[in-house]
Amino acid sequence: MRQKGYLGVRYMFVRRAVTAMLICAAMMTLLTSCSEPVEKKELLAPVVSVGEIGVCERGDIAKLMVKDAHVEGDFEVLSFDADGYIFEIFSDVGDEVGKGDAIAALTSADFEEIMTLEQEIEEIKKENEKRRKYLEAQVKLKEKNGEDAEEERLTCEKEEALMDLKLSQKEARYKKLKEEDIGYNYITAPGDGHVVAVSSSDQGAYITAGTPVAAVATDETGMFISGAYIPEKEAVGYDSFYAIINGKEYPLTYVPVAKDVLASLSAASLSPKSRFTFVTPPGDEVSIGDYAALIVVAAKKENVLTVPVNSVYTDKDGRFVYVILEGDKKERREVVTGLSDGARIEVIEGVREGESVYVEN
Structure with missing residues (x-):
């Protein structure tokens, strides 16, 4: 115990x-x-991946648009001199052609009627033959039965006469149309070159004389840049144009498309193209068909304050940047921005030249 x-x-x-x-x-x-107070930290930037430091600096900035284009020669718009139906368009945009090569073929306005008459004549002949055999059988049946077949004979002769008349009228019309030479009508290339435009009209589509069907560039002495259509009203609002051909830069001059040309192209279902003239210095090798990068300088500003475009953030309160202060601290600043070229952006208010900003990778 x-x-x-x-x-x-x-x-x-x-x-x-x-x-x-x-x-x-x-x-x-x-x-x-209690004796060691905890340091309070304030996040002045979003939690993002490691970034870089950008500088607020002055420079030129431009908003650019790049469009595909080609070097073209002076071209000739081709059309038929008669109304008719498109039989076939033999060439496409970009095709090389020689002088005299057929670009498209047209059948006359009577072509469809002739084709219809040929079918109708064949059908009438078949129907006439069937009707004659039937009437002859009726006459023979009457005679076999010992009945008077005179009435049937008269009916047979009358119907045969009507059938022959109808057939002869069709054949006469057909012969007249054929005698008027309704063979194919061709348009050909006026010289060596290549096709720069063709109508989108389908085979068999009816067109009138003078309607543009194709355009062929042939004259290398008057080269220009041809690209996607830019309306004149839009073009005058841009700062400038230039082209890069074979690695070299060429200033361009915009050439408006006349209203009557636009109307005729539209009537022919042809898409208009914008044209730009340029000058090639001696020794430069530029040829028809060369690819050209058409640069549209939509807007341009010189000696403005800019920052990297990835340094500008946006939230519900607007746009802002993080300015790098001493001790690697970041201060949020609301900014007013302007023109951007995709790499840098103009800052109108909010930062000063020489300040550093946080750039997100």
């Missing part, structure tokens, strides 16, 4: 000692935390 009591007292003593040690440890931790 003495041994049991001794163990119980010893257990209580150990438990109290452990409890006291835990309380002391907790108090020490509390006192330590």
Whole structure:
């Protein structure tokens, strides 16, 4: 019994000692935390991947648009001198042609009627033959039965006469049309060159004389740049144009398309093209058919303050940048922006020249 009591007292003593040690440890931790205040950090930038530092600096900036174009020669618009139906357009845009090569063929306005007459004449002949056989069978049947077949004979002769008259009228019209030479009418290339435009009219489409069907460029002495159509009203609002041909830059002059030309092209289902003249210095090798990158300078500003475009952020309050301060701190600044070329953007208000801004990768 003495041994049991001794163990119980010893257990209580150990438990109290452990409890006291835990309380002391907790108090020490509390006192330590109170004596060392926690530094409060303020995130001045969004949590993003590691970025770079950009500089607010002055320079020229331009908004550019790049369009596909080609070097073309002075071209001639081709059309038929008669009304008719398009039989086939043999060439496509970009095809090289030689002088006299057929570009398209036309059948006369009577072509469809002739084709119809040919079918009708064949059908009338077949129907006439069937009707004659039927009437002859009726006459023979009457005679076989010993009946008077005179009435059937008269009916047969009358119907045959009507059928022959109808057939002769069709054949006479057909012969007249054929005698008027309704063969194919061709338009051909006026010289060596290549096709720069063709009508989108389908085979069999009816067109009138003078309707543009194709255009062929032949004269290398009057080369120009041809590209996607830019209306004159739109073109006058741009700053300038230039082309890059074989790695070299050439200033361009916009040439408006006359209204009557636009109207005729539209009537022929032809898409208009914009034309630009340029000057090739001696020694430059530029040929018809060469690819040209047409650069449209939509707007341009000189000596303006710019920052990298990726340094400008946007939220519900507007646009802003993070300016890098001493100690690598970042300060949010609202900015007013202007023209951008895709790499840099004009800043009208909000930053000063020489300041550094955070650029997100």
